[in-house]
Amino acid sequence: MKLIIASDxxxxxxxxxxxxxxxDQEKPDRVLLLGxxxxxxxxxxxxxxxxxxRVIPMLSALRDRIVAVRGNCDAEVDQMVLPFxxxxxxxxxxxxxxxxxxxxxxxxxxxxLPPLPxxxxxxxxxxxxxxxxxxxxxRCLNPGSVSIPKDGSHSCLIFENGEFFFHIWxx
Numbered sequence: 001m002k003l004i005i006a007s008d009x010x011x012x013x014x015x016x017x018x019x020x021x022x023x024d025q026e027k028p029d030r031v032l033l034l035g036x037x038x039x040x041x042x043x044x045x046x047x048x049x050x051x052x053x054r055v056i057p058m059l060s061a062l063r064d065r066i067v068a069v070r071g072n073c074d075a076e077v078d079q080m081v082l083p084f085x086x087x088x089x090x091x092x093x094x095x096x097x098x099x100x101x102x103x104x105x106x107x108x109x110x111x112x113l114p115p116l117p118x119x120x121x122x123x124x125x126x127x128x129x130x131x132x133x134x135x136x137x138x139r140c141l142n143p144g145s146v147s148i149p150k151d152g153s154h155s156c157l158i159f160e161n162g163e164f165f166f167h168i169w170x171x
Contacts, residue, residue, distance in 0.1 A: 007125025035071020
């Protein structure tokens with residue numbers, strides 16, 4: 001199974017298009033979105049080419065492949081314009097024998113783990129910083145941010161053949 005895992009698009013049409021281009025190239029089975037899809041939030045500067053109305057059709061075209069969770073900047077109105085569920089605080093995906101627990105990161109995080117089976121993977125966003133560490137027998141991964149990175153590089157994760165790889169875009 002091949003997955004693309006992304007977080008924190010924050011309504012950037014420019015960076016959402018970069019993500020869609022990567023999906024066209026990689027052809028994942030599923031796309032896991034870890035929240036903060038359309039709104040930039042009051043603590044963030046506007047991302048490059050902030051245009052949520054242009055992001056909506058880009059993500060909507062992928063509706064049959066998206067599994068999404070709610071971020072702290074997502075609201076009920078987002079569900080009114082997006083044709084896939086996006087307001088759950090968490091979701092679980094089983095891929096290549098692994099339990100992947102999806103959350104945004106403002107409720108569950110490496111320092112506040114939910115109850116998970118051994119060798120599960122916590123996938124979270126929120127901090128806009130890439131992260132890959134073990135907490136006991138739980139692997140904790142943050143793909144960083146598609147549009148507003150706080151660690152210097154726009155990024156997401158690719159999962160293929162049971163392995164995770166960071167994908168970093170050059171600006």
